[in-house]
Amino acid sequence: xxxxxxxxxxxxxxxxxxxxxxxxxxxxxxxxxxxxxxxxxxxxxxxxxxxxxxxxxxxxxxxxxxxxxxxxxxxxxxxxxxxxxxxxxxxxxxxxxxxxxxxxxxxxxxxxxxxxxxxxxxxxxxxxxxxxxxxxxxxxxxxxxxxxxxxxxxxxxxxxxxxxxxxxxxxxxxxxxxxxxxxxxxxxxxxxxxxxxxxxxxxxxxxxxxxxxxxxxxxxxxxxxxxxxxxxxxxxxxxxxxxxxxxxxxxxxxxxxxxxxxxxxxxxxxxxxxxxxxxxxxxxxxxxxxxxxxxxxxxxxxxxxxxxxxxxxxxxxxxxxxxxxxxxxxxxxxxxxxxxxxxxxxxxxxxxxxxxxxxxxxxxxxxxxxxxxxxxxxxxxxxxxxxxx
Numbered sequence: 001x002x003x004x005x006x007x008x009x010x011x012x013x014x015x016x017x018x019x020x021x022x023x024x025x026x027x028x029x030x031x032x033x034x035x036x037x038x039x040x041x042x043x044x045x046x047x048x049x050x051x052x053x054x055x056x057x058x059x060x061x062x063x064x065x066x067x068x069x070x071x072x073x074x075x076x077x078x079x080x081x082x083x084x085x086x087x088x089x090x091x092x093x094x095x096x097x098x099x100x101x102x103x104x105x106x107x108x109x110x111x112x113x114x115x116x117x118x119x120x121x122x123x124x125x126x127x128x129x130x131x132x133x134x135x136x137x138x139x140x141x142x143x144x145x146x147x148x149x150x151x152x153x154x155x156x157x158x159x160x161x162x163x164x165x166x167x168x169x170x171x172x173x174x175x176x177x178x179x180x181x182x183x184x185x186x187x188x189x190x191x192x193x194x195x196x197x198x199x200x201x202x203x204x205x206x207x208x209x210x211x212x213x214x215x216x217x218x219x220x221x222x223x224x225x226x227x228x229x230x231x232x233x234x235x236x237x238x239x240x241x242x243x244x245x246x247x248x249x250x251x252x253x254x255x256x257x258x259x260x261x262x263x264x265x266x267x268x269x270x271x272x273x274x275x276x277x278x279x280x281x282x283x284x285x286x287x288x289x290x291x292x293x294x295x296x297x298x299x300x301x302x303x304x305x306x307x308x309x310x311x312x313x314x315x316x317x318x319x320x321x322x323x324x325x326x327x328x329x330x331x332x333x334x335x336x337x338x339x340x341x342x343x344x345x346x347x348x349x350x351x352x353x354x355x356x357x358x359x360x361x362x363x364x365x366x367x368x369x370x371x372x373x374x375x376x377x378x379x380x381x382x383x384x385x386x387x388x389x
């Protein structure tokens with residue numbers, strides 16, 4: 001791949017990520033699931049089905065990416081997302097809609113696993129074609145910036161569609177964007193310098209696990225990340241609904257996406273101050289803003305907590321840059337997906353623990369526990385920084 005074509009690949013990845021995040025049903029998916037199933041419990045289960053199916057398929061799809069093709073994985077992922085959106089929309093118009101939704105959730109899990117780890121590997125290897133691997137954090141943050149912009153536009157489309165039409169129309173509009181997402185995947189190219197693994201699937205998995213275990217820095221990074229699940233994000237919607245009218249929750253989410261876009265745009269500076277320092281700073285910042293939000297415990301809390309998405313851009317960029325620096329070329333996606341699987345497992349356990357705390361004590365207590373994790377993670381990164389220094 002020439003330098004010019006590599007630049008085209010980065011541009012294509014920006015467009016691909018933008019369309020990927022342009023998912024209008026994101027905010028209202030649980031409402032649509034409830035309309036189809038008639039049960040909040042079953043509606044919530046749809047998210048669990050997708051998460052579990054993705055976690056189970058992380059390793060096989062990572063091996064597929066390392067042994068064969070990054071671009072094939074992403075194209076197949078985009079096609080399956082389109083298929084998942086189609087059956088999700090169809091579930092509202094056919095008998096046995098719940099069964100159709102379950103099928104859509106499983107397909108969505110497979111699509112997510114195919115994408116997981118592969119896009120980051122493609123970015124790194126595209127830069128390797130031009131010997132610009134040191135620019136990974138800059139390029140990655142810019143691609144993620146466009147993903148946040150896509151999420152903002154998706155939220156605005158959802159709000160306008162709901163004002164003019166209804167959620168069924170929104171479901172089919174989402175199918176249209178799913179088709180555009182599939183089309184966008186055909187602009188991607190396979191890097192010419194990447195090393196395809198010649199190992200068997202079992203040997204590839206075994207060597208990936210062994211390298212993670214032997215590399216003390218990599219092992220520490222993944223262990224710390226296991227404490228950073230989506231626990232607070234999954235629980236805060238219920239907490240916010242007790243503080244502000246439900247109609248304002250999408251506005252708080254939209255504000256979160258704006259701060260996230262700013263964070264990813266600024267995250268390119270992580271390369272200059274050092275990735276471990278960035279991880280310490282971003283987690284400490286999240287701890288401060290989340291603590292202030294909980295202390296206020298009022299109408300300003302959802303917006304104060306949404307500011308923490310500014311630090312997520314720095315955190316996500318620095319963490320992935322450190323991973324790519326320590327991963328080996330021939331098993332890059334497999335190692336990333338092992339990390340994703342471990343994070344999914346730990347995230348599910350943490351969600352159960354904090355849910356139990358909320359039931360036995362209060363949701364407010366559970367939210368304080370999630371904030372305490374920010375402090376623990378910031379301290380762990382500081383210890384890792386001191387040790388590596």
